[in-house]
Amino acid sequence: MTENNNIPKITALAITYNEEENVKRYVEGLNFADEIIFVDSFSTDKTVALAKEMNVLVLERKFDNFSDQRNFAISKAQNDWILFFDLDEIISADLESEIKNVLKNPLNNVAYFVKRNFFFMGKYIKFGGWQNDKAVRLFNKNYCKYNGNLVHEEVQSSGKIGILKNGVNHYSYKSFDNYNDKLNLYSKLQATNLYNQKVKPNGYHLIFRPTYRFVWQYLFRFGILDGKEGFILAYVHSFSVFKRYLQLWMMYRKIE
Secondary structure, three states: OOOOOOOOOEEEEEEEOOOHHHHHHHHHHOOOOOEEEEEEOOOOOOHHHHHHHOOOEEEEOOOOOHHHHHHHHHHOOOOOEEEEOOOOEEOOHHHHHHHHHHHHOOOOEEEEEEEEEEEEOOEEOOOOOHHHOEEEEEEEOOOEEEOOOOOOOOEEEOOEEEEOOOOEEEOOOOOHHHHHHHHHHHHHHHHHHHHHOOOOOOHHHHHHHHHHHHHHHHHHOOHHHHHHHHHHHHHHHHHHHHHHHHHHHHHHOOOO
């Protein structure tokens, strides 16, 4: 972590759980930040030890949902400008340079989208909806916070949002079981969201919604052009939609 004399000071934040294989690369990719903080959900691997060895401030907090975890991290940042990348996103030298340049003159923007190039099973996925994937990864905490969604949380901004030219490579796939576990967590949190909104599932949710998700991703968004990986992605994501409403149905019936 180095001093930045010509740009505002930056805090890099991350929420972590069992990310030992990504810690070194992530911290080295953000060594231009003035402060790096991990909010860890009690990892059982070497995530915490490795992070502390690299002078990262690690705060442990029980995971409840993504928005609360991220907003808690923001509350601990000493600096106004925040970088909030995931550990499976790779920050390139070009992106680092662009971040430094825009912070010298933000042009009244209080946040910036970063495009994400999604890799699945070792393949760059060009279709299925991922061709338009982007997320706010740079923002001023005085104008921004996460919107409260339990999952698929987004930054709410009270000012202008720009978009950076350089993106990140996003490697969320470790193994099929790990990816499936991640989708299961998302489904459970989405079901809780719907339960809190008093949405009651029916045949439309359990049959039409998963089917539409597959058709939308595989055909309408051209996932078919990504080959077998495109089919697998469309299938597992459509099943996660089914599981979301199944879990919601189980909540109403008090079934574990």
